[in-house]
Amino acid sequence: MAGFDAVECHWPYDVPPNDIVLALEETGLKMLGLNTRKGDVDAGENGLSAIPGREVDARLAIDEAISYALAISAKSIHVMAGFTSSHDAEKVFIRNLQYACDKAIKFNIKILIEPLNKYDAPGYFLTTTKQALKVMDKVNKSNLKLMFDCYHVQLMEGDLANSIETLMPQIGHIQFASVPDRGPPDNGEVSYKFIFKLIKQLGYTDPIGAEYKPKGDTNASLEWLTNKYLVS
16 A cells, blocks of 8 residues: 555544454555553643653553554554653653553553654653663563654664664664654655665564655655665
């Protein structure tokens, strides 16, 4: 479908799961994963799982995500941390992630955490891969993995190639977009020809997600998919 083998979604909860299943069957695509709810969007929330005092809501969101993932055969869930600078945020996040991992492992579902850059998501709790690894070490669950978004990591840390190679054992999913404009991967400061080749050489065989913002029509932005120089 449009050159893709799989899809992922952020917050599909307003759509009945059966509608998603029918769309997947119609297109022959598989669903990779989804996010937990943001929370109160009108209040500016962007996840709940690291926010002290929102533990009940965070776990309800985790339960909902697992149920929805099972209904659409998705194998990963990104548990969103949220905006917080509380001293207790890490402890809360760890406990909620342990809860999520314990529930998800029964269904062979991966739990993912993703560092977001401080420019697009100022105030988000999780901002670097170093911080993510610290949390993952304390959670100590085999089905907790790193969502490695090349766009976010490049903006916060740079050194993409070494980071991917070093972190590959902890990576559960990879996403990409050009830097700094978050567009298609055939422009910007990152050589995705090199990055895609490296990912393949490291033995990563799972799908990687094109999480970028097209300029104009989406289909018109997909020329990079047929660029053998870029994706071969």
